[in-house]
Amino acid sequence: MKPEDQKRLLREMIFYRRFEDRCFEAYMERKVGGFLHLYSGQEAVATGVLERAKPGHDYVITGYRDHVHALKSGAPAREVMAELYGKETGSSKGRGGSMHIFDPTVNFMGGYALVGQPFPLAAGLALGAKHRGEGQIAICFLGDGANNQGTFHETMNMASVWNLPVLFVCENNEYAIGTHIDRSTAVRDQYKRVCGYNMEASQHDGMDIDVVMEAASKAIDYVRGESKPYFIEFMTYRFRGHSMSDAKSYRTKEEEAEWEKRDPIKVYSRRLKKAGVISDADIKAMEKEIDDEVENDIIKFAEESPEPKIEDLTRYVLDDNPDPRWIGPLVNEGE
Amino acid sequence: MAETAYWEAIRRAHDEEMANDKMVIAMGEDIGVAGGTYKATSGLFDKYGPERIIDTPISENSYTGIGIGASMVGMRPIIEIMSINFALLALDTIVNAAAKIRYMSGGRIACPLVIRTPGGTAHQLAAQHSARLARMFMSTAGLRVVTPRGPVDAYGMLKSAVRCNDPVVIIEHERMYNMKEEMPEEEFFRPLEGAEIVRRGTDITLIGYNYNVHLCLGAADKLAKDGISAEVLDLRSLKPLDRETIRRSVEKTHRVVIAEEDEAPVGVGAEIMAAINEDCFFALDAQPIRVHAADVPVPYNARLEKEAIPDVEDVYQGALKALGKI
The missing domain is CATH 3.40.50.970 (Thiamin diphosphate (ThDP)-binding fold, Pyr/PP domains)
Known part of the structure; x- marks a missing residue:
């Protein structure tokens, strides 16, 4: 990989961390409402996998911890932040919020709050892509907790039977909200669960973006080349709570400290420094530039954007410009 | 054809x-x-x-x-x-x-x-x-x-x-x-929205949807033998609901029966009664009547099943009630 690409990837991960931290601050300032689920700690997974896919072309779908998947797919950061602010300029025009970022212009097909619901939707995106023959695959990012939903089993089965080009990315952060995997799930290794569906699967370190990219490349080549599903599991950790209301009472400080040593940004920046690709001063400059961009461009845009109009409350429920040939209404004779 | x-x-x-x-x-x-x-x-x-x-x-x-x-x-x-x-x-x-x-x-x-x-x-x-x-x-x-x-x-x-x-x-x-x-043998489309007046009448409106439109038509035949002219409305679309056609019919007949195969609570009939109350309350000459399923899981036994579900006679009886005849 070229040094400038390595620097770009590091910058992206630092940017995502800063973006999420800034969401947290905006939430504490009550500028952002609802539920807020942050991705800090897991950056190497979305960044690494989508680096090896064709973001903007391939379909990407995920759960409610969706900001970074949207950003790496190419959704403008201004619009994602404006969505959190509930503004008309947001990715979903302020109708979705943090958990429901959508940007079909880059084939980011949404964040969903029903755990496990994106499994079948992803398989459907893949079915559509295969049918249309335009070469996309679907990539579905979900946590280990989602694998205990019926949709996991139903969808793995159908994706396999129908040879759908879908990559299921399991971000195993060991906690389903606040319940540890050992207390909720019979098998810790999630990739083993799909062998019953005759699907290729593997497990990798999710804290090292180089490992993620290498594994993702192979999996994506397989999905695209063979037009078959693949289940890839990355072992990772979220540094913050499940959402803002989470005091993390279910895990120990020691455990958190162990994982923080494997912070994907630290792991990667150490490697790049050792290789002479980047210096501490470069990183400092990068961070300053990012802070400036987040504060003076992204947050400014979100703050200054207009709210949706009250009179638009009922727009987007159904097609706002339906074709009267199909919709009517039917006219009774003599009326 | x-x-x-x-x-x-x-x-x-x-x-x-x-x-x-x-x-x-x-x-x-x-x-x-x-x-x-x-x-x-x-x-x-x-x-x-x-x-x-x-x-x-x-x-x-x-x-x-x-x-x-x-x-x-x-x-x-x-x-x-x-x-x-x-x-x-x-x-x-x-x-x-x-x-x-x-x-x-x-x-x-x-x-x-x-x-x-x-x-x-x-x-x-x-x-x-x-x-x-x-x-x-x-x-x-x-x-x-x-x-x-x-x-x-x-x-x-x-x-x-x-x-x-x-x-x-x-x-x-x-x-x-x-x-x-x-x-017709040639291709045609039917609009998704809009209730249909499937039988014109002047004395009472019978509102149905799905299979129960046929119960309404059967009841309208029986009412005709009694000299009562029933209008039958097929809702066709439950969402969105064509409140306008319901209102016009009730304003003409002043009496209404809603036939539904669903149970009554929080049901289609309840929604239509609410619409009528809101849209044309003062056009009513009698309280609207719902004909609906019994509020039970549907039984297997044929006699019980028949009893649980409305039929033509039930709609007819509902109409007589709305007409003040029973």
């Missing part, structure tokens, strides 16, 4: 829409090789192949979800759910996903899919195959819910539903699949 059965009408709509647009696919349990429980897709597997007539495993929630995902990227799936009871398994993907994706994406993504399912009681199928549930789908913003009463609407509304850009739930009925009607 040719006499066509309800199932044949649905089959013809599938065939024409699939021939017209290769983005149209059909999915469901046993719809392909086996030809469909109600024959609604018979012969189409051979014509369009397994990529477009998709036999699914018994996984209602996820195959519906797959259809929704496909609809988000330009496909137009027609999903058959063998019984509306089984649609309960798919409520997450129908109600939480299909109905909400357009809205929560700020109108940026549509889900143009059709879900067909029979809702109603028939031949002692007992509690777990006899749900109606129209009221539940009717209460979900983001869905269209239509209830074709015969082959003409079954054909014409399915074709419109395939072309419309919204998720459409079509509630059919076990007891209607073999019902026949004269149908």
